[in-house]
Amino acid sequence: MADLTTNFAGLKSPNPFWLASAPPTNMGPMIERAFDAGWGGAVWKTLGERITNVSSRLAALDQGQVRMIGLNNIELITDRPLEVNLKEMAECKKKYPNHTVIASLMVESKKEAWQEITKRTQDTGCDGFELNFGCPHGMSERGMGAAMGQVPEYTCMVTEWVKEVSDIPVIVKLTPNVTHIVPPGRAAQKGGADAVSLINTINSVIGVDVDTMIPYPNVNGMAAHGGYCGTAVKPIALNMVSELARDAEFNIPISGIGGINTWRDAVEFMLLGAANVQVCTAVMHYGYRIVEDMIDGLNNYLDEKGFASVGDIVGKSVHRMTDWGDLDLNYDVKALVHKDKCIQCNLCYVACEDGAHQSFEFEEVDGKRYPRVIEAECVGCNLCALVCPSPGAIEMIRVDAGGPTESWRQRTAGN
Amino acid sequence: MDKAFCTPLDITQIEHNFAEINPAMSAAEAMQEANRCLYCYDAPCMHACPTHIDVPGFIKKIASGNVIGSARVIFDANPIGASCARVCPVEVLCEGACVEKTLIKKPIEIGRLQRYATDHAMAVDKQIFEKGEANGKSVGIVGSGPAGLSCAAYLARLGYDVTVYERREQPGGLDTYGMAEYKMPQSVSLSEVDHIARLGVEFRLNTEIVAGSAETLGPVNHVGVELLREWHDAIFLAVGLGETNRLNIPGEDLEGVIDALAFIEQIKTRDWKSVPLGRNVAVIGAGNTAVDAVTQAKRLGAENVMMIYRRTEADAPAYEYEIELAKKDGVEFHWQTKLIKIGGEISVLALLCSKPDGTEFAIECDMVIKAIGQQKMASFFTDITGVDVDEKGRVVVNGQMQTSDPAIFAGGDCANGGAEAVDASQMGKHAAEGIHHALTGESVQFAGSSVKPVEKTAVHHH
Numbered sequence: 001m002a003d004l005t006t007n008f009a010g011l012k013s014p015n016p017f018w019l020a021s022a023p024p025t026n027m028g029p030m031i032e033r034a035f036d037a038g039w040g041g042a043v044w045k046t047l048g049e050r051i052t053n054v055s056s057r058l059a060a061l062d063q064g065q066v067r068m069i070g071l072n073n074i075e076l077i078t079d080r081p082l083e084v085n086l087k088e089m090a091e092c093k094k095k096y097p098n099h100t101v102i103a104s105l106m107v108e109s110k111k112e113a114w115q116e117i118t119k120r121t122q123d124t125g126c127d128g129f130e131l132n133f134g135c136p137h138g139m140s141e142r143g144m145g146a147a148m149g150q151v152p153e154y155t156c157m158v159t160e161w162v163k164e165v166s167d168i169p170v171i172v173k174l175t176p177n178v179t180h181i182v183p184p185g186r187a188a189q190k191g192g193a194d195a196v197s198l199i200n201t202i203n204s205v206i207g208v209d210v211d212t213m214i215p216y217p218n219v220n221g222m223a224a225h226g227g228y229c230g231t232a233v234k235p236i237a238l239n240m241v242s243e244l245a246r247d248a249e250f251n252i253p254i255s256g257i258g259g260i261n262t263w264r265d266a267v268e269f270m271l272l273g274a275a276n277v278q279v280c281t282a283v284m285h286y287g288y289r290i291v292e293d294m295i296d297g298l299n300n301y302l303d304e305k306g307f308a309s310v311g312d313i314v315g316k317s318v319h320r321m322t323d324w325g326d327l328d329l330n331y332d333v334k335a336l337v338h339k340d341k342c343i344q345c346n347l348c349y350v351a352c353e354d355g356a357h358q359s360f361e362f363e364e365v366d367g368k369r370y371p372r373v374i375e376a377e378c379v380g381c382n383l384c385a386l387v388c389p390s391p392g393a394i395e396m397i398r399v400d401a402g403g404p405t406e407s408w409r410q411r412t413a414g415n
Numbered sequence: 416m417d418k419a420f421c422t423p424l425d426i427t428q429i430e431h432n433f434a435e436i437n438p439a440m441s442a443a444e445a446m447q448e449a450n451r452c453l454y455c456y457d458a459p460c461m462h463a464c465p466t467h468i469d470v471p472g473f474i475k476k477i478a479s480g481n482v483i484g485s486a487r488v489i490f491d492a493n494p495i496g497a498s499c500a501r502v503c504p505v506e507v508l509c510e511g512a513c514v515e516k517t518l519i520k521k522p523i524e525i526g527r528l529q530r531y532a533t534d535h536a537m538a539v540d541k542q543i544f545e546k547g548e549a550n551g552k553s554v555g556i557v558g559s560g561p562a563g564l565s566c567a568a569y570l571a572r573l574g575y576d577v578t579v580y581e582r583r584e585q586p587g588g589l590d591t592y593g594m595a596e597y598k599m600p601q602s603v604s605l606s607e608v609d610h611i612a613r614l615g616v617e618f619r620l621n622t623e624i625v626a627g628s629a630e631t632l633g634p635v636n637h638v639g640v641e642l643l644r645e646w647h648d649a650i651f652l653a654v655g656l657g658e659t660n661r662l663n664i665p666g667e668d669l670e671g672v673i674d675a676l677a678f679i680e681q682i683k684t685r686d687w688k689s690v691p692l693g694r695n696v697a698v699i700g701a702g703n704t705a706v707d708a709v710t711q712a713k714r715l716g717a718e719n720v721m722m723i724y725r726r727t728e729a730d731a732p733a734y735e736y737e738i739e740l741a742k743k744d745g746v747e748f749h750w751q752t753k754l755i756k757i758g759g760e761i762s763v764l765a766l767l768c769s770k771p772d773g774t775e776f777a778i779e780c781d782m783v784i785k786a787i788g789q790q791k792m793a794s795f796f797t798d799i800t801g802v803d804v805d806e807k808g809r810v811v812v813n814g815q816m817q818t819s820d821p822a823i824f825a826g827g828d829c830a831n832g833g834a835e836a837v838d839a840s841q842m843g844k845h846a847a848e849g850i851h852h853a854l855t856g857e858s859v860q861f862a863g864s865s866v867k868p869v870e871k872t873a874v875h876h877h
Binding site: 064065343344345346347349350353358361362389390 | 869
């Protein structure tokens with residue numbers, strides 16, 4: 001059994017799996033149930049000024065029979081009275097001293113407002129803060145959430161305000177609705193943040209009801225853009241996490257968020273630099289129970305790979321990320337069809353023919369027609385292997401001699 | 416056979432027994448199954464379908480919510496796509512070729528998805544194809560079974576004036592009269608015919624084609640073939656097969672010995688209590704029709720149903736899955752059992768049989784159903800229409816379905832000797848193409864007329 005305990009910016013947790021600030025962390029009794037299910041920590045649904053929510057609030061992207069590969073929401077921060085949340089937070093922390101309880105905060109851009117809520121909340125005994133500079137909908141129209149996260153100077157300034165009065169670690173939650181994630185990440189660090197978490201949700205319109213022609217989610221015939229999350233956003237999140245992890249000037253811990261469903265997703269985030277992870281959409285879909293396999297699967301993975309502690313994998317793949325210009329131009333792979341596993345769906349053929357480099361032809365063997373790679377034409381793009389539904393039927397095989405490497409940067413260095 | 420005897424079961428039980436073996440899919444089920452389809456390119460299922468329906472194409476249209484578009488793809492390649500969705504031996508055709516069968520042993524339920532789409536088109540009463548602009552030419556079609564219907568639909572779409580002559584009271588041929596009731600009720604075939612009629616195809620029922628040039632009207636009309644030549648620019652013969660073959664053994668003509676098609680046809684009325692049924696029923700033969708007979712006799716409530724076949728189980732002409740169905744229904748099999756004569760002393764219809772080693776034994780039964788294949792319609796072709804037949808009695812046609820008489824085309828069971836409805840449908844399609852070419856000189860190819868090899872794009876990289 002590997003050691004799954006984490007120390008994230010001084011915040012100790014029984015495991016790296018936290019619930020992100022969202023509906024699953026709306027109130028004390030919910031978080032307590034989550035801890036009972038095995039979650040290592042929870043970021044409370046964002047506290048702030050009183051708001052009123054609309055109905056309806058959510059809409060989803062489906063792919064075929066797979067429901068909710070992406071989720072869009074226009075729900076705001078908590079709509080419960082602050083004192084109720086604070087009371088429950090204190091009780092929860094008392095009952096679960098070994099779990100991590102983080103208070104997420106968002107108020108208007110005034111020093112007094114931030115410092116007041118920080119001090120009030122701190123009195124609950126919560127373990128840390130997460131500053132919500134990321135919420136892209138609703139609150140941002142009022143100058144809060146992403147409106148702050150999108151301007152590095154504001155990010156730095158507000159972080160400083162909170163740090164002035166906070167006795168506990170402060171995490172800054174970053175918005176992905178920026179061109180480049182490094183400046184806001186550095187700004188949080190400059191403001192004194194103990195860590196960052198990312199990504200918050202992405203600006204999105206999930207779709208339109210083609211019968212009524214009303215976009216989703218329908219609020220009395222109208223819709224507004226929302227925040228996008230779930231499985232579909234994972235690649236965007238991984239990119240942003242890895243960009244911060246690679247940045248030489250950035251050196252505070254990262255809490256990875258965005259489309260994490262399984263232990264495998266979590267491992268990927270951690271390999272690319274996240275010291276722990278936060279989960280929301282998968283729990284909204286399947287409930288707190290999913291953490292059981294996340295813990296079990298992570299444990300088995302670490303044992304199998306020979307890691308004593310989950311901390312050992314953090315950042316393990318960061319050095320494998322580089323700029324395109326540093327990739328080896330001499331590396332060469334080509335597709336090979338293994339006929340014994342080929343089911344003759346010909347998806348590789350049509351994908352290559354219409355979507356890649358026309359590198360397939362057919363061959364007849366024992367009365368069956370198999371796709372065959374024209375090696376001279378194959379550029380090694382992977383598309384055929386990606387569309388192939390039969391495991392192992394298409395293998396990408398290295399064909400270069402493994403000689404000296406040469407990148408574009410090297411090749412053009414003298415120019 | 417005890418004449419008073421009929422089904423001992425109550426109606427609820429019988430209705431249950433005859434419930435469709437492949438029931439309709441709910442929308443949720445269809446969506447799930449349609450989304451499972453991999454959307455193969457140059458798909459094996461499409462190759463395996465005798466009418467070459469673009470199967471992945473119609474399935475993905477179900478998945479996209481374009482169900483009418485899906486039905487159009489189906490009917491475009493097979494005008495009797497609703498019937499075929501139910502009666503096709505999909506296990507050995509499309510579903511047998513499905514790559515999901517290769518991959519995970521679970522082929523996509525293509526037949527039921529086809530039913531889902533075509534049912535939808537029928538339910539919303541959508542006229543998918545329209546009659547073509549009249550081209551002033553007329554075609555007479557003899558026989559309203561799968562081949563005749565298919566040919567009629569395509570010719571009507573091209574603008575031909577089409578009349579279908581049918582000797583029975585109802586149109587549809589074997590689709591209407593010959594399919595096991597648990598596979599397809601008569602109403603499906605009739606509504607499919609109705610859709611084809613709405614393309615402007617005229618059906619003259621109770622009308623038999625005879626030699627000569629006279630027309631006599633009566634309970635059954637007789638129309639001389641020479642009149643057809645006069646009325647129409649071309650004739651398509653889709654007359655199917657004839658009477659059930661004779662056993663040529665003593666006792667064959669005893670009362671209580673009936674042929675399988677007659678038995679199946681009686682069941683099609685769903686007037687269950689009117690169908691004569693023995694307590695102990697012996698079915699002679701082991702083809703697909705024999706299976707339809709044993710399973711339905713059993714479902715109707717016969718106590719003991721036997722299938723008697725002179726060769727081994729492996730030799731049985733029925734599809735394996737059909738024999739399995741008969742087994743599941745509790746049918747008793749007598750393989751390698753040669754029938755010597757019908758008629759005994761205790762029971763009137765006892766069968767005297769012999770085993771390969773020569774031992775003789777009796778099988779007690781009170782109803783005998785012959786299912787040993789149908790005769791060819793050779794004399795219809797030679798004596799009435801005057802076109803060539805081959806040594807097996809099948810009408811001889813070329814690739815355009817044209818007979819030895821250039822104005823006469825033929826297709827379906829009468830030309831291939833007896834196959835599936837879907838094969839007949841494809842021949843009807845080819846006949847329509849052939850007739851159009853013969854009458855106008857124009858070549859036309861309907862959807863799924865043939866499967867063309869994939870054309871490899873020339874590579875232009877270097």
